[in-house]
Amino acid sequence: MRRLAIASLLALALTGCGGDTKSDEASKGTEDPAGVPFGDAIREARSVEAGDLPAARGRTLQQIAGRLPAIQLGPATSIYTPGTNRLAFGMLDQTNTFVYGKTGIYLARTPDGRALGPFAAPADPLLVEAPFRSRGAAHPSGEIAAIYNASVDLPRTGKWYVLAVTRSQGKLFGAASTIEVTGNDPVPAVGEQPPRVQTETLASAGGDIESIDTRVPPSDMHGTDFRDVVGKRPVALLFATPRLCQTRVCGPVVDIAAQMQTQYGDQMEFIHQEVYVDNDVSKGYRAPLEGFGLRTEPWLFTIDADGRVAARLEGSFGVDEFRDAVEAALG
Numbered sequence: 666m667r668r669l670a671i672a673s674l675l676a677l678a679l680t681g682c683g684g685d686t687k688s689d690e691a692s693k694g695t696e697d698p699a700g701v702p703f704g705d706a707i708r709e710a711r712s713v714e715a716g717d718l719p720a721a722r723g724r725t726l727q728q729i730a731g732r733l734p735a736i737q738l739g740p741a742t743s744i745y746t747p748g749t750n751r752l753a754f755g756m757l758d759q760t761n762t763f764v765y766g767k768t769g770i771y772l773a774r775t776p777d778g779r780a781l782g783p784f785a786a787p788a789d790p791l792l793v794e795a796p797f798r799s800r801g802a803a804h805p806s807g808e809i810a811a812i813y814n815a816s817v818d819l820p821r822t823g824k825w826y827v828l829a830v831t832r833s834q835g836k837l838f839g840a841a842s843t844i845e846v847t848g849n850d851p852v853p854a855v856g857e858q859p860p861r862v863q864t865e866t867l868a869s870a871g872g873d874i875e876s877i878d879t880r881v882p883p884s885d886m887h888g889t890d891f892r893d894v895v896g897k898r899p900v901a902l903l904f905a906t907p908r909l910c911q912t913r914v915c916g917p918v919v920d921i922a923a924q925m926q927t928q929y930g931d932q933m934e935f936i937h938q939e940v941y942v943d944n945d946v947s948k949g950y951r952a953p954l955e956g957f958g959l960r961t962e963p964w965l966f967t968i969d970a971d972g973r974v975a976a977r978l979e980g981s982f983g984v985d986e987f988r989d990a991v992e993a994a995l996g
Contacts, residue, residue, distance in 0.1 A: 707765050707811045710766050710767055710788035711790070713769060713787050718783045721782055724779075726772075726775075726780045729828060730839045730841070733830065734836070737758075739756070740753075740844065741754050741755060744850055744979060745845065747822060748819065748820075750816070750819050751815075751979070752770060752786075752815045752816075753813065753979070763810070764838065765811060766838075768785075768832075770786050770817055771829075772819070773825070773828075774825060776826055784815040788812070788983075793920045799881055802917060812983050814983075819844075824846075825844050826842075829842075855976060857973065859966060860956045863953070864936055866887050869890070876944070877939050879908030884922070894934045898933060898934060899969055899994040900934045901933055901966075901991055902938065903922050904940060904954055905919050906963075909944060915962065933995065938954070940962045940963075961980060963979075964977065964980075976989070978990055
């Protein structure tokens with residue numbers, strides 16, 4: 666395994682919806698009390714303490730990387746603005762197998778710039794209970810079973826260099842990438858009122874569920890139009906396309922939504938909106954996504970009873986973040 670070179674960053678997008686890559690480390694372990702089979706590695710990676718990772722101590726990003734063996738970082742978020750941001754990502758080894766361990770993020774403006782961090786990046790499982798698993802469900806022995814997320818401070822616009830350090834099987838590894846912080850965020854932010862878009866329902870589709878849901882089997886989150894309910898009761902609005910996803914996570918996040926609906930459906934409305942016109946990527950995004958200014962998927966917005974965005978999640982998110990977003994809307 667080669668030495669990590671910050672100056673020649675490797676960013677691997679989480680593309681593709683299928684595959685047979687297995688992670689033996691992720692598949693070890695037993696089921697939790699809810700019947701979800703978390704692997705030992707994922708269970709351990711869900712908690713990150715201050716002493717789990719090297720302190721920055723005024724060092725540069727290159728110095729922290731040192732001679733760490735290099736793995737690959739795949740960013741799962743794309744919109745960053747000055748201030749506090751959510752940075753979600755996955756990590757893969759040289760065989761393209763997902764890596765799970767206690768993880769943190771370091772940031773700098775240049776490879777030899779003073780590093781900020783580490784910002785804790787706990788793993789968030791994509792695994793759901795058996796009744797909610799679709800054909801595209803995440804599985805502990807599958808190619809992706811959890812996603813990392815960190816809350817990071819990005820005080821200025823421009824390019825930032827990112828180093829993720831993870832402790833896996835007793836060893837430290839480094840994964841590098843870059844992100845671009847801009848002053849422009851076209852997507853409805855927390856505290857704002859979202860556009861009152863009209864989402865597609867089973868009724869508006871004339872009963873043709875497959876035209877508005879590529880999940881197998883289809884979900885039951887198509888009974889209500891967002892325009893009819895926003896501002897009247899809390900809403901969880903999920904933009905995702907399980908079959909046509911440009912990442913590996915649309916199937917799992919819709920499964921998570923279905924599971925959350927059974928837990929919170931009496932308190933808020935759950936709506937799933939497909940992404941592409943006629944379920945054809947070449948035809949572009951459907952009108953509700955255009956209305957929200959979206960250029961990536963999946964996205965989750967939770968809106969409180971007053972009709973304001975309580976939380977938003979881009980790209981990939983697991984059970985923990987989804988639940989936090991729901992509870993933010995419920996107050």
